[in-house]
Amino acid sequence: MTxxxxxxxxxxxxxxxxxxxxxxxxxxxxxxxxTQRHAPSQPPLELYEKRKAVHNKRIDGPFxxxxxxxxxxxxxxxxxxxxxxxxxxPYAPDQAVLIDLAHRRFYIFDIExxxxxxxxxxxxxxxxxxxxxxxxxxxxxxxxxYACPQTVWTDLFQHVDRFIDGDRNARMRLDKAPWGPAKIAxxxxxxxxxxxxxxxxxxxxxxxxADAPTLFVDFFTGEAALVAYMTVGILTFTTFWLGGFMREQxxxxxxxxxRIQGAMLDENSLIVTYKDWRGEPRGSVKKAAKxxxxxxxxxxxxxxVAVCPTGIDIREGQQIGCITCALCIDACDKVMADVxxxxxxxxxxxxxQCKAEADGAPASPAxxxxxxxxxxxxxxxxxxxxxxxxxxxxxxxxxxxxxxxDRNPPYMLMKDGSVRNxxxxxxxxxxxxxxxxxxxxxxxxxxxxxWTDAIGLEDAAPSQSVMVPANETRIVRAYVMVPAQxxxxxxxxxxxxxxxxxxxxxxxxxxxxxxxx
Amino acid sequence: MMSxxxxxxxxxxxxxxxxxxxxxxxxxxxxxxxxxxxxxxxATIAWSAVxxxxxxxxxxxxxxxxxxxxxxxxxxxxxxxxxADLARxxxxxxxxxxxxxxxxxxxxxxxxxxxxxxxxxxxxCVQCHGAGxxxxxxxxxxxxxxxxxxWGGTLSDIEYTLTHGIRWAGSDETRVNYMPAFxxxxxxxxxSAVVDHVLSLxxxxxxxxxxxxxxxxxxxxxxxxxxxxxxTQGAPALNDAIWLYGGDRAQVSQQIAMPRHGAMPGWSDKLxxxxxxxxxxxxxxxxxxxxxxxxxxxxxxxxxxxxxxxxVAAGAIGTGENDxx
Numbered sequence: 001m002t003x004x005x006x007x008x009x010x011x012x013x014x015x016x017x018x019x020x021x022x023x024x025x026x027x028x029x030x031x032x033x034x035t036q037r038h039a040p041s042q043p044p045l046e047l048y049e050k051r052k053a054v055h056n057k058r059i060d061g062p063f064x065x066x067x068x069x070x071x072x073x074x075x076x077x078x079x080x081x082x083x084x085x086x087x088x089x090p091y092a093p094d095q096a097v098l099i100d101l102a103h104r105r106f107y108i109f110d111i112e113x114x115x116x117x118x119x120x121x122x123x124x125x126x127x128x129x130x131x132x133x134x135x136x137x138x139x140x141x142x143x144x145x146y147a148c149p150q151t152v153w154t155d156l157f158q159h160v161d162r163f164i165d166g167d168r169n170a171r172m173r174l175d176k177a178p179w180g181p182a183k184i185a186x187x188x189x190x191x192x193x194x195x196x197x198x199x200x201x202x203x204x205x206x207x208x209x210a211d212a213p214t215l216f217v218d219f220f221t222g223e224a225a226l227v228a229y230m231t232v233g234i235l236t237f238t239t240f241w242l243g244g245f246m247r248e249q250x251x252x253x254x255x256x257x258x259r260i261q262g263a264m265l266d267e268n269s270l271i272v273t274y275k276d277w278r279g280e281p282r283g284s285v286k287k288a289a290k291x292x293x294x295x296x297x298x299x300x301x302x303x304x305v306a307v308c309p310t311g312i313d314i315r316e317g318q319q320i321g322c323i324t325c326a327l328c329i330d331a332c333d334k335v336m337a338d339v340x341x342x343x344x345x346x347x348x349x350x351x352x353q354c355k356a357e358a359d360g361a362p363a364s365p366a367x368x369x370x371x372x373x374x375x376x377x378x379x380x381x382x383x384x385x386x387x388x389x390x391x392x393x394x395x396x397x398x399x400x401x402x403x404x405x406d407r408n409p410p411y412m413l414m415k416d417g418s419v420r421n422x423x424x425x426x427x428x429x430x431x432x433x434x435x436x437x438x439x440x441x442x443x444x445x446x447x448x449x450x451w452t453d454a455i456g457l458e459d460a461a462p463s464q465s466v467m468v469p470a471n472e473t474r475i476v477r478a479y480v481m482v483p484a485q486x487x488x489x490x491x492x493x494x495x496x497x498x499x500x501x502x503x504x505x506x507x508x509x510x511x512x513x514x515x516x517x
Numbered sequence: 518m519m520s521x522x523x524x525x526x527x528x529x530x531x532x533x534x535x536x537x538x539x540x541x542x543x544x545x546x547x548x549x550x551x552x553x554x555x556x557x558x559x560a561t562i563a564w565s566a567v568x569x570x571x572x573x574x575x576x577x578x579x580x581x582x583x584x585x586x587x588x589x590x591x592x593x594x595x596x597x598x599x600x601a602d603l604a605r606x607x608x609x610x611x612x613x614x615x616x617x618x619x620x621x622x623x624x625x626x627x628x629x630x631x632x633x634x635x636x637x638x639x640x641x642c643v644q645c646h647g648a649g650x651x652x653x654x655x656x657x658x659x660x661x662x663x664x665x666x667x668w669g670g671t672l673s674d675i676e677y678t679l680t681h682g683i684r685w686a687g688s689d690e691t692r693v694n695y696m697p698a699f700x701x702x703x704x705x706x707x708x709s710a711v712v713d714h715v716l717s718l719x720x721x722x723x724x725x726x727x728x729x730x731x732x733x734x735x736x737x738x739x740x741x742x743x744x745x746x747x748x749t750q751g752a753p754a755l756n757d758a759i760w761l762y763g764g765d766r767a768q769v770s771q772q773i774a775m776p777r778h779g780a781m782p783g784w785s786d787k788l789x790x791x792x793x794x795x796x797x798x799x800x801x802x803x804x805x806x807x808x809x810x811x812x813x814x815x816x817x818x819x820x821x822x823x824x825x826x827x828x829v830a831a832g833a834i835g836t837g838e839n840d841x842x
Contacts (some may be wrong), residue, residue, distance in 0.1 A: 049549035246553070255552055277690060408649030412662045412804065416756035417719075421661075422804055453802045457664060481806045484758075509705070 006433040009431035046401075053175060054248055054311035056158060057168040059304070070146045071155060079200075082207035086110075091470030092432035094301025099209050105161055106469070111393065114430065123389045127382055133264060138370050140270045140348075141261055143326035148257075150250050151309075153201070153243035157194060164190040168306055194244040195236070201207035202235030211311045248310035251323055258320045265318075267351040268369050272324045274304075274346050276356040285339055297341050304346055324348075388439035399437065401495035403507040410512040417484035419513040427495060429468040436498040438465045442506065443491040445482060453477040465498060482513065489516065496508060589793050608633075613791045617672045618809050620798060627798060634799025641784065648801050657762050657779045664805035665759040668692050669748045671809045675796040680790075682783030683751075691783060694751045699735065700774030707731055712770045718744040718756040721764070 017153035024313045038456060084096035093100065098107040106121065113120050135142050144151060164186055165171045176184055200295040206228045207215060218224040219232075242250055251258060265271065283295030295441055298315070305313045307328060312321040314328045332346040342493055349357070350369050357363060405425045429435050440463035449460035453476065460481065488511045497503045525534045528546055538545040568574065572584040608629050612620070620627045643774050645658045652660040664670070668814070679686040703711060707727070714728030715736075729748075733742065739752035746754030753761060761779070762772050785791055800806070 047549055047728040048552040050552045249551060251554065253554065409651035409662065412660070413758050414663055415665045416752070420804060441518055456806065456808050475760050477802070505635065
């Protein structure tokens with residue numbers, strides 16, 4: 001993934017320790033000393049590494065504001081969706097988005113998915129997968145940086161840290177401070193807020209699986225199902241632990257996505273890049289003032305490291321810990337503005353663009369990176385699946401008939417010599433109202449009669465009407481009888497809904513008699 | 518080869534320290550695992566110790582250690598069975614409280630009874646009547662799917678037969694009759710004439726005056742002048758296509774000369790009344806069931822009534838008509 005020509009580590013006077021866990025003890029510490037963690041005097045080799053807390057500094061800028069916006073939108077979607085009502089009449093739930101596992105129905109606004117249509121759900125998952133490919137090949141790890149729940153909740157928890165303990169330096173001081181009443185009070189209040197957020201997170205999840213207002217009340221009156229409490233408990237714990245304490249460790253050690261990214265990024269994917277040809281060698285403003293030609297644009301202020309939520313140094317190049325949240329771009333742009341140098345020392349760029357820029361070629365327009373065969377092919381596949389599913393949704397009917405003939409006994413001889421077969425019919429009514437449906441015999445000789453287990457032979461007729469409950473499949477045992485002399489081997493049942501839709505379905509089946517053995 | 522270096526050497530290109538292991542010039546770099554990973558590993562070990570105490574774990578000679586929670590998969594099953602029984606309790610009570618002739622008026626309860634009967638049938642009845650309830654002609658086990666009933670095919674008739682059995686010593690009210698062996702009464706040519714007459718009743722042979730006369734004298738008292746049978750005494754109809762012991766000439770002849778008398782045990786001593794009732798509804802539902810005269814008008818509508826709405830409180834069926842989706 002890494003292009004050695006453009007992203008080769010700058011030749012530094014000291015070795016660089018690759019470090020994902022908060023490289024620096026203080027923002028303004030001497031960077032070289034800070035990165036030489038294993039000086040000869042240090043204790044012997046450790047095979048297990050203690051997590052170094054990341055205390056990221058507050059920053060404001062366009063990307064930070066965009067992150068706020070995405071956080072607001074994603075959290076709003078998560079918390080509001082279960083409460084949206086959607087009138088489906090008296091026979092179906094009125095929750096807009098409901099995963100009704102107990103009754104095996106998925107409701108998504110106007111779409112209702114039955115178990116036999118699970119390919120729609122599978123299709124949506126495939127679209128989500130290909131959508132992720134599309135986004136990754138076009139704009140890199142945008143999912144990681146902005147939309148991933150781990151990112152959004154980590155961000156939220158880091159804001160809580162800042163709210164309770166102050167910004168980066170204050171938090172680092174508090175970390176080192178001995179335990180006392182003040183520290184305990186701060187920690188307890190911080191963890192309480194973590195816990196409340198975690199509870200709200202886990203609590204909202206279950207609302208997707210049952211009627212939200214009812215479940216909400218039941219949950220607090222102790223009447224909800226045990227599985228609801230267990231789900232909330234597990235999700236509260238995982239949110240508390242992963243969002244409050246594990247944070248960037250999830251991205252670096254647990255999540256497979258950063259590894260998949262490695263295979264999916266190419267030289268035309270947008271990544272957050274430090275333009276080393278412009279920045280190196282680094283030097284403070286003072287040094288650069290004395291000797292302007294000896295230093296690049298990077299003033300080595302370490303702001304990019306200080307604001308990073310995963311605690312990496314982007315100047316070491318593209319790496320697994322970089323979720324491309326672009327907060328370092330905000331930080332660097334601000335510093336560049338302060339020292340009067342052009343913005344974009346750290347910027348979103350593709351490797352191709354970096355190479356061209358380093359060679360002094362003019363910048364290629366951004367759309368060139370987006371519109372290329374790879375993204376277009378992903379988009380075509382993604383769109384084709386979407387259109388295919390929409391088409392299939394539009395084509396599906398809300399009635400269905402399946403027939404299975406009884407095998408034991410294959411036929412019955414009646415008193416008057418007539419031959420009777422029995423069938424199990426499944427009448428599916430996907431409308432949210434009970435519907436009367438007619439089952440009629442097709443391809444049968446005159447005199448053929450049918451009746452169902454709900455009525456007697458006296459009421460046998462060439463067709464029967466059956467009431468199918470709303471949103472259900474009704475199983476009907478049907479008897480078909482033909483006169484003694486009639487010869488018939490194949491025929492069909494035809495189902496017609498007796499309403500204005502007049503939806504029809506035909507199921508072919510066989511008729512067995514003494515002669516057909 | 519473990520390093521005792523007093524100083525750590527750093528690999529320049531990666532900035533990572535060496536562990537100190539070296540094989541033919543290839544050296545190992547130290548990329549330490551996170552410490553929490555180690556603690557997670559220890560936690561799983563600790564949990565396994567807890568698990569061994571709580572749950573069945575160590576296999577012994579005839580069973581495993583039981584664990585202090587006393588959990589077992591058999592125990593789970595029996596708990597679930599108890600829960601299922603409890604859930605069915607109210608249905609059983611409803612069925613018990615409903616007279617069997619009134620069951621068809623409640624389609625939902627009726628279908629639950631039929632389902633319960635189907636399950637009981639598999640356990641108690643298939644040994645003779647077969648899994649499809651089609652019986653075995655060669656053994657004289659009657660077919661329960663057809664519309665020919667020797668002792669009656671209404672729900673209450675079937676319930677009575679199930680309760681008291683046929684020629685069953687266990688009940689004073691059992692259904693019982695015995696057809697005389699006419700092999701000792703008829704001469705061989707008389708027997709042949711009667712057989713022809715009996716077969717002619719269903720159009721399987723040419724009738725003859727002698728057979729008709731002998732039938733009139735010896736058989737019509739029970740089987741009726743036209744061989745229509747008499748359910749009150751369990752005399753089968755002879756003028757239809759269905760024969761309990763077979764309908765060809767030799768089989769009919771044998772049944773007249775030396776009748777077989779099948780027996781069925783009553784189930785009142787083995788099954789509770791609710792199960793018997795459910796079995797009756799199942800047998801009745803097999804396609805040949807007949808409705809009692811007084812109940813016919815109200816329980817066998819030409820078109821079945823509307824189903825109970827899913828949500829009874831939500832209103833009448835008509836309100837659903839205007840809803841889209």
